[in-house]
Amino acid sequence: MKLPDVFKTVLVRLGIGRDSYRIAPGLYALGSPDTDSPVVVTCNFKLTFDILRRELAGRSYWLLVVETYGINVWCAAGKKSFTSEEVAQRVKESNLDKVVSHRSIILPQLAGPGVSAHRLRKLCGFSGVFGPVHIRDLPRFIDAGMQAGPEMRTVKFPLSQRLAVAFVELYGARKFLLWVLLACLLAAALGPGGFSPVKILSAGLGAFATVLTGFLTGVFLVPALLPRIPFRAFAAKGLLAGAIIGLIPAGLLAGTLPQALAQIMACSAFASWFAMHYTGSTPFTSLSGVDREMRRYMPVQGGLLLIAVLVWLIWSWL
Amino acid sequence: MMQGFRHIEDATLDYDADRCIGCGNCLAVCPHQVFELGQGKAVCRDRGECMECGACALNCPAGALQVRSGVGCAQAILHAWLARIPLLRRVFTPDACCS
Numbered sequence: 001m002k003l004p005d006v007f008k009t010v011l012v013r014l015g016i017g018r019d020s021y022r023i024a025p026g027l028y029a030l031g032s033p034d035t036d037s038p039v040v041v042t043c044n045f046k047l048t049f050d051i052l053r054r055e056l057a058g059r060s061y062w063l064l065v066v067e068t069y070g071i072n073v074w075c076a077a078g079k080k081s082f083t084s085e086e087v088a089q090r091v092k093e094s095n096l097d098k099v100v101s102h103r104s105i106i107l108p109q110l111a112g113p114g115v116s117a118h119r120l121r122k123l124c125g126f127s128g129v130f131g132p133v134h135i136r137d138l139p140r141f142i143d144a145g146m147q148a149g150p151e152m153r154t155v156k157f158p159l160s161q162r163l164a165v166a167f168v169e170l171y172g173a174r175k176f177l178l179w180v181l182l183a184c185l186l187a188a189a190l191g192p193g194g195f196s197p198v199k200i201l202s203a204g205l206g207a208f209a210t211v212l213t214g215f216l217t218g219v220f221l222v223p224a225l226l227p228r229i230p231f232r233a234f235a236a237k238g239l240l241a242g243a244i245i246g247l248i249p250a251g252l253l254a255g256t257l258p259q260a261l262a263q264i265m266a267c268s269a270f271a272s273w274f275a276m277h278y279t280g281s282t283p284f285t286s287l288s289g290v291d292r293e294m295r296r297y298m299p300v301q302g303g304l305l306l307i308a309v310l311v312w313l314i315w316s317w318l
Numbered sequence: 319m320m321q322g323f324r325h326i327e328d329a330t331l332d333y334d335a336d337r338c339i340g341c342g343n344c345l346a347v348c349p350h351q352v353f354e355l356g357q358g359k360a361v362c363r364d365r366g367e368c369m370e371c372g373a374c375a376l377n378c379p380a381g382a383l384q385v386r387s388g389v390g391c392a393q394a395i396l397h398a399w400l401a402r403i404p405l406l407r408r409v410f411t412p413d414a415c416c417s
Binding site: 075077078079109110112113114115116117118130133148150153154155157226227232233234276277279280282283284285286287288289290291292294 | 323324325326328329330343345346347348349350351367368369370371372373374376377379386387388389390391392393394395396
């Protein structure tokens with residue numbers, strides 16, 4: 001990858017321009033493949049394609065890119081855009097049966113939720129073989145005669161990955177944070193700020209700093225310490241981490257004890273909300289599990305925030 | 319397998335060993351090695367690791383596996399709830415995340 005590509009990767013990780021980070025679907029040649037070369041199927045998210053090109057440099061494979069609307073393999077399979085039908089259609093459109101002499105294609109393992117290997121043969125005449133989870137293991141997989149051990153088949157979630165996927169929340173939450181800032185200033189004007197613009201600004205920004213602390217706790221701290229924080233539910237991890245980190249803005253900004261408690265509660269509620277949203281970035285949470293924790297903890301988050309705002313406002317009126 | 323990364327123990331994964339033909343497809347697609355092969359049939363090793371992605375059920379030619387599959391993503395679930403409310407239906411689409 002050249003330097004501009006590295007720069008673009010950083011932007012895409014943040015979510016900027018991600019919607020248009022796509023590759024045209026179709027058959028691509030990597031190196032100089034011939035009629036016996038393996039065919040590797042992938043999505044059309046450019047970040048994935050870049051990793052493929054980098055990890056498989058020096059190899060000669062055919063790359064069959066399917067239309068997933070710029071979404072990664074796993075999410076596209078889960079959302080049913082990376083399907084057996086889509087793969088079969090791209091196989092036919094690219095006349096793959098005239099390009100290679102064999103009749104098998106290598107699917108990413110994580111396309112499994114969308115692609116049924118045994119149905120592919122009926123649909124397009126090519127049978128699907130599930131490759132490893134990671135592209136970096138693909139050459140070893142192919143050299144071993146399309147065999148993968150459990151270590152190639154298992155998803156892991158190390159610190160570097162947990163943080164890499166957390167960055168997308170930063171950019172994604174920009175509108176939300178702007179609205180929160182306005183709401184904080186408006187609420188400050190109703191009470192704690194009195195009628196002085198300077199006081200409104202300081203009270204409003206103080207409240208916003210509390211929200212921001214909760215946001216950063218939920219978005220970065222909980223993912224970073226994920227296996228170390230007690231509780232299974234992400235929302236519960238966020239409540240705990242937010243309440244502890246909330247001591248910082250409470251200690252620095254609060255004038256009275258009720259104000260400090262309000263800040264801790266608000267920080268805890270926001271940290272819980274954003275930690276709960278991190279479930280979508282992890283490779284191990286299930287629909288049942290996330291559904292359950294949302295039903296259980298969203299009332300807690302809402303209740304905490306409501307009490308925090310009321311305490312903050314009412315104490316200023318007394 | 320994923321120490322420190324377990325969410326729930328009672329996933330909706332349902333495995334009927336009588337139907338299993340021992341093809342091993344579920345072992346290949348499962349990202350958490352929920353299954354292992356024993357005596358010509360798949361054995362459910364640890365249901366608590368299941369994330370309900372649905373890959374095993376979709377790739378089981380014998381129909382021995384059932385799971386209520388979906389994405390374990392709070393934003394997607396929230397949007398699906400909001401899309402059920404008549405007026406909000408215009409703004410939110412079910413399963414809308416990662417877009």
